[in-house]
Amino acid sequence: MAEISTNPNATTDEAQAAADVSPPLVTPLRAAALVGLFALLALLGWGLVNSNRSRPIEGGPAPRFTVQYYDGYEWQGKTSSTLDDFAGQIVVLNFWASWCVECRYEADLLEDTWRAYRDKGVLFLGVAYVDVEPKSRGYLTEFNVTYPNAPDLRGLISKAYGITGVPETFIIDQQGQVAYIHIGPITEQTLYQQIDRLLQN
Amino acid sequence: MKVWVYLGLGLLLALLLPGAVLAQRSVGDVTADEVNAVARDLFCPTCESTPLDVCPTQTCQDWRDLIRQQLAEGKSKPEILDYFAANFGPQVLSEPPRQGFNLTVWVVPVVLLLLGGGIFSFSLYRLKQAGTALPAPAATQSPPPKTNTTLDPYREQIERELGVGE
Structure with a gap:
C-alpha cells in the first residue's frame, strides 16, 4: 500500500518533466519565420500580378501615356504630348521598329492613310x-x-x-477608348474600315 | 619670365592634347572587345535572357553599333549604361540599379541568408541543449532503492541477534 501511495507523486513528476522538455507548438521564432514566408509570398504574388497585367481590350479605356517626339516629327509644333491632348480625335497608335521586317510591309500604307485622313480628325502616331x-x-x-x-x-x-x-496597331476613338487592336501588319481594308466606322459614329 | 609662361603653356597643351585625342576617336578604332565589355552588362530587349555581347539579332547589332559610337565619342561605360537604362528601361541592364524597389533584389537574399543561418544556429543550439538535458532526468529518475518498511522490525531483530553494528 505504501508503494501505491508513493507512485502517484513519481508519475506527476515525470509528466511535468516531459512537459518541460517538449517545445510549445508556436514559438516566437516559428511565428517570425511564418510571417517572413508570407511576406515573401506576397511580394512574389505582387510581382506576378504586375508582370501579367492584362493588356487593354477593345471597348476599354486606352492607357494614358506621354510621348517626346523625334525632332522633325512633332505634333502641332509640340515636342511632347499626352494622350489627353488628342481628345476628340481618332488616334492610330502604331508600334514599329527599324529592325522589324514586317513593319516595312505596312509603312507606306500608314503614311498614305495619314495623308488621306489627317484633315478629318484622325491622328497617326508612331512609337x-x-x-x-x-x-x-x-x-x-x-x-x-x-x-x-x-x-x-x-x-x-x-x-x-x-x-x-x-x-501592333491600336485605334483609339474620340472618347479615349480602344476601338480596335491589330497584331501584325495591318491591311488597307482593315485600316480604312475601322477609321471610317469611327468617323461615322 | 615670359619664356617660363610659354613653356608652362606648352607643357599643359602637351598633357591635355593626348586626352582630347583619346576622347574623340573614330568609330573604326573602337575594338570589339571594348564594345563587348559594355555589351555584356546589357540584355537583348527582344529575346529572353540573352546578353547583348552574344546576341545575334539585328536589334542587338544596332545596340552594339550605338555602344561603339558612344565609346568613340569618349563616353565611359557607366555613362553608356545610364543612356540605355534611360532610353529603354532599367530592365535592359544585367544588374538592376540599387535603388527603390530594386533594392529588394539585393536586400532580400541577404536577409533570407541571415535569417536562415540564425534559425539553423538556433535549432542546433536547441538540439544541443536537449541532448545534454535529456540524460539528466533519466539519471535522477532511476528507481529508488527498494525499502519495505514491514520488514524493518525483523531486519533490526536479526541484526541485533547477530550483533551487527554493535
Missing part, C-alpha cells in the same frame, strides 16, 4: 519600340513618314499597352 534613334530616323526617312513619331522611352508605352511584338 518606335526598342530602337536606336539613328536607325529609327533612317527608317522614317526611307519611307517618307510625315506623321508624328516618338521613341518609346524606357519602354513605358509598349508596357502599358502590353504589346506582344511589332508591328
Whole structure:
C-alpha cells in the first residue's frame, strides 16, 4: 500500500518533466519565420500580378501615356504630348521598329492613310519600340513618314499597352477608348474600315 | 619670365592634347572587345535572357553599333549604361540599379541568408541543449532503492541477534 501511495507523486513528476522538455507548438521564432514566408509570398504574388497585367481590350479605356517626339516629327509644333491632348480625335497608335521586317510591309500604307485622313480628325502616331534613334530616323526617312513619331522611352508605352511584338496597331476613338487592336501588319481594308466606322459614329 | 609662361603653356597643351585625342576617336578604332565589355552588362530587349555581347539579332547589332559610337565619342561605360537604362528601361541592364524597389533584389537574399543561418544556429543550439538535458532526468529518475518498511522490525531483530553494528 505504501508503494501505491508513493507512485502517484513519481508519475506527476515525470509528466511535468516531459512537459518541460517538449517545445510549445508556436514559438516566437516559428511565428517570425511564418510571417517572413508570407511576406515573401506576397511580394512574389505582387510581382506576378504586375508582370501579367492584362493588356487593354477593345471597348476599354486606352492607357494614358506621354510621348517626346523625334525632332522633325512633332505634333502641332509640340515636342511632347499626352494622350489627353488628342481628345476628340481618332488616334492610330502604331508600334514599329527599324529592325522589324514586317513593319516595312505596312509603312507606306500608314503614311498614305495619314495623308488621306489627317484633315478629318484622325491622328497617326508612331512609337518606335526598342530602337536606336539613328536607325529609327533612317527608317522614317526611307519611307517618307510625315506623321508624328516618338521613341518609346524606357519602354513605358509598349508596357502599358502590353504589346506582344511589332508591328501592333491600336485605334483609339474620340472618347479615349480602344476601338480596335491589330497584331501584325495591318491591311488597307482593315485600316480604312475601322477609321471610317469611327468617323461615322 | 615670359619664356617660363610659354613653356608652362606648352607643357599643359602637351598633357591635355593626348586626352582630347583619346576622347574623340573614330568609330573604326573602337575594338570589339571594348564594345563587348559594355555589351555584356546589357540584355537583348527582344529575346529572353540573352546578353547583348552574344546576341545575334539585328536589334542587338544596332545596340552594339550605338555602344561603339558612344565609346568613340569618349563616353565611359557607366555613362553608356545610364543612356540605355534611360532610353529603354532599367530592365535592359544585367544588374538592376540599387535603388527603390530594386533594392529588394539585393536586400532580400541577404536577409533570407541571415535569417536562415540564425534559425539553423538556433535549432542546433536547441538540439544541443536537449541532448545534454535529456540524460539528466533519466539519471535522477532511476528507481529508488527498494525499502519495505514491514520488514524493518525483523531486519533490526536479526541484526541485533547477530550483533551487527554493535
